[in-house]
Amino acid sequence: MMLRKVLSFVDSQLLNGLKLQLGGSSSYLTSKSVSSLQEDVRLDSDRSDEENGEMDWDNLGFALTQTDYMYEMKCSQDDNFTHGKLSRYGNIELSPSSGVLNYGQGLFEGLKAYRGAKGSGFLLFRPEENAKRMQIGAERMCMPAPSVDQFLDAVKQTVLANKRWIPPPGKGSLYVRPLLMGSGAILGLAPAPEYMFLVYAAPVGTYFKEGMAPINLLIEDETHRACPGGTGDVKAIANYAPVLKAQMRAKSKGFSDVLYLDSVNKRYLEEASSCNLFIVKDGVISTPGTNGTILPGITRKSIVELAQNIGYQVSERLVSIDDLKEADEVFCTGTAVVVSPVSSITYQGHRYRYRIGEQTVSKKLYTALTSIQMGLVEDKNGWTVKID
Incomplete structure (x- = not known):
């Protein structure tokens, strides 16, 4: 038809x-x-x-x-x-x-x-x-x-x-x-x-060269992806070329991508070059709130709703570097990356490591999301559109 x-x-x-x-x-x-x-x-x-x-x-x-x-x-x-x-x-x-x-x-x-x-x-x-x-x-x-x-x-x-x-x-x-x-x-x-x-x-296929393997991020505290009053919360083409230099510098050191801080206080996490960020601490999921400098990702939104539906507490708030240091688990989301577990994040020369594997929150959410996307389970949310 x-x-x-x-x-x-x-x-x-x-x-x-x-x-x-x-x-x-x-x-x-x-x-x-x-x-x-x-x-x-x-x-x-x-x-x-x-x-x-x-x-x-x-x-x-x-x-x-x-x-x-x-x-x-x-x-x-x-x-x-x-x-x-x-x-x-x-x-x-x-x-x-x-x-x-x-x-x-x-x-x-x-x-x-x-x-x-x-x-x-x-x-x-x-x-x-x-x-x-x-x-x-x-x-x-x-x-x-x-x-x-x-x-x-x-x-x-x-x-x-x-x-x-x-x-x-x-x-x-x-x-x-x-x-x-x-x-x-x-x-x-x-x-x-x-x-x-x-x-x-x-x-x-998969976005990162690691495939579905956990990725490693580097926090960038000099270059900023967006600033208040700018276009960080819309998918403008001009948002992406400015991060290339920081991203290439990080990749030359063996990292998968860059994680950016807010441009005012330089202590609150925002997002990576092309994906949103989540942390897990004591079973509670937190993600930086979309306050005008962070792109409101559709995968991000879906993960928040999925997590809440299966019983997790989800908080959209300011997430600081201190929160990151103490996190049990970290993962990124986006259309390209889907749900990507983070193995480590390096900040000012110190590497912080996180839980990975089959029993993690990110793995459960990845399975739940992709099962809906590929039609493997019933889509109770009405998220998928079928084309015959």
Whole structure:
């Protein structure tokens, strides 16, 4: 049913004279181009979605693999997004003076599609939360945003068009990356006149090179990820390049990632470069509260709710370095990392070690979360969205 919708949508959009930029000039797609793209979609969809000879599923890391299709939708500053389209995965055309290139006016999201257990279609995990978070970020960055329904439709179409790239159960997932950017040309500092919403996808395995093994973090007390009043609580593209130097420095010393402190007191934990933080002490779970400088992670939110549902006390509060020193257990959460146990954290030359293994809180929560994401247990929370 979803495939018929994709084909009908592609057909209607192309026949309505959708313009593509070809070699720098505008031209309308011919009926031959329409039928060619339709046939491409059909051929790719007819391929076995369980066998992809191009992939070594057993050695799948977190790296970009070019898939078949992406989704694109545009609108002007004073308009709303309306119609989008699937196209072959490939480069996009941007003006050198686009808002995203000159002023960093852009957001991104990340979510995953899983192959359902026993061939029961494909599953998305809480995609409406990503759509809502993008809308909040867009308001902060002065951009129009897709509606929740538009966001979900674009993600579903992208997943279905690339279904042969979804790993077998237990081998990984299809990472879906929605982007919202100021694509229009602008010279003075102001919102761009045109915006692009783009969705692409790639098959991925575990995020850290350690795989599912515990990771080791380094506390950074000089470089800060965010400051009060900034954009630390939205998924702005400009939040990530500034942490690369600290992250590369930590990795050169053998650490998995960097853990950042607040920029005011330099004693309260915030988050790692791309994931939220939790500590466990005497069976009580604590995580830094999202006070404007920490990204409200969707996996973070899910773990808080899951932990409470199975009887744990969860506290969202200021978590200090002293709390960290005394913790029994530490773990990180995020769409990419899922739930990653932390073996040690180093601060000012001293390494603090934490409990790891099968009987830890993080292991229990990882199993509970991934069982829902992959359709192995009943989803009593209504978090998963099925695509047939």
